Amino acid sequence: MERLVNTVQPYAWGSTTAIAALQGRPPAATKEAELWMGAHPSAPSRVHGSTLLARIAEAPERALGTAALRRFGPRLPFLFKILAAEEPLSLQAHPSIAQAEAGYEREDRAGIARDAPNRNYRDRNHKPELLCALGPFVALCGFRDIAATRALFEALAVPGLQALDLGDLRETFRTIMTTDVSALVFEVSAACEKLTGGPFALEAEWGARLGQKHPGDAGVLGALMLNLVVLAEGEAIYLPAGNLHAYLHGVGVEIMANSDNVLRGGMTPKHVDVEELMRVLDFRAGPVAKVLPTRRGPLEVWETAAAEFELARARVSGEARVDVRAPIIALCTEGSLEADDGASREPLRAGDSVFVPGSAATLTLRGDGTAYLATAVV
Ligand SMILES: [Zn+2]
Incomplete structure (x- = not known):
């Protein structure tokens, strides 16, 4: 058994208190977003005198066991994290294995460096993930049932929003993401600020917050088309390939296949590639099934x-x-x-x-x- 010393990722959406409190430390001077436990090459856990990545490479059969070595090859198949979202993360989706392999080859052929900011595919793997709340946790996850989204748009009473054709989610989403909708986003954000009661109060509250944080960003409209999920401790969501999601607030543990492939759809200063996002997105709409243990x-x-x-x-x-x-x-x-x-x-x-x-x-x-x-x- 190896005791792990883990890297904390200082992303801007993190918290100065959450991971520190869990580890019994005083609040940190900088934001702490994720604690990485595993053998991902960009931040492997440290073990006595080495890293977990090197330990596994030195003696894969001993580290992984015969069955895992046979099934997944000489690498740890998962990455485990503590995730502390003080601020919302970007709207994003992850590819399937076939999409990741094709995308990786395509970007290699196009000569995009593997660590370039505009690189979508940093490895050939898919990245399904499970987020399990350690306390109250709010997330956006998958497209909401169309009738319910229509009702939300009616409650917000913005004509430009009500005019969107929700019967063809794919085309509507493409239009939102590829045309200048900033005026509509400002209008919708203002309407969200006004809608303080009724069945969509929480959706409107988050619409207003996202609109303030990302003024005019098309991703705010996308966010309003997704299920808003509130998890209690021990409740989880599973995000398969193509699921559009964004973690909004809370602390949880997250486990995923060992990959870094993210396609973003807005609410971020990072690289957004709409065409590639459209290629992987799953536009089936409906409620989210929480995963319970x-x-x-x-x-x-x-x-x-x-x-x-x-x-x-x-x-x-x-x-x-x-x-x-x-x-x-x-x-x-x-x-x-x-x-x-x-x-x-x-x-x-x-x-x-x-x-x-x-x-x-x-x-x-x-x-x-x-x-x-x-x-x-x-
Ligand atoms: Zn994700």
Whole structure:
């Protein structure tokens, strides 16, 4: 087992208090947006004298176990994060594997450097993700049922908005993203500020906030077409390829396939490529199904369609024994635990994390506390 020292990403939308509080530190001097636990080449977790990336490369079978090595190759298939959104993130979607492979080749052929700001595809992988709230968490996720969006637009009573053809979401979205709609966005933002009651009060409140933060940005109109989801602690959303989403506010753990492929649709100073976004977006509209954990032995497990990752939680009072089938990253979020994989033991307090190799047989957690476990399905 390896104790992890993790990189904090200082993105502007982060919080000075959330990750610090979880780790028992005083507020940070700069914004802290994401804590990365894993072996992503751009910020691998550090382990004693090395990095987790190097450890896995040196002895893949020992680090990953036979099954995960066979299924996913000599790399950790997932990236695990604590995410703290004080401010909204950009409107975005992620590609499928086929789209990522094609896009990566296309950008290579076009001579766009892999670290160029206008590069969409930084690797050949898809990036399904699961966000599980550690407290109240607000997100935009997938296109809202058309009739409901029509009702919201009627409540806002902006003629230019009501004139949009929601029967053809794809074309309407393309029009919004490719023409100058800034005047309409200003009008809609003002209407959102006025709509303080009724069934769409929360949607309007967020429409107003996004309009203030990104004046005239077409992404604000896009945001108003998406489901506004409020998660309580332990509730999660799964974001498959093509799902248009934006995290708005809150603290959670996030687990994803090991990729950095993002296509943005506005509300960001970063690169926005509408044509490529249109290629991957899923325009099916409807309500979001929250992912709730199911019981499996001592664990609660959030099951998804992704094989590269699986999130589980152990609420331990005494002892919990977990079968190790693939590598595990265990993150303690409260209380005090001891992790024991048969080869070594590590004490865990809130904010501490360890890597348990896939070749271990059992992970035993002792004490009183909660740990989130990230692993893969093999
Ligand atoms: Zn995303």
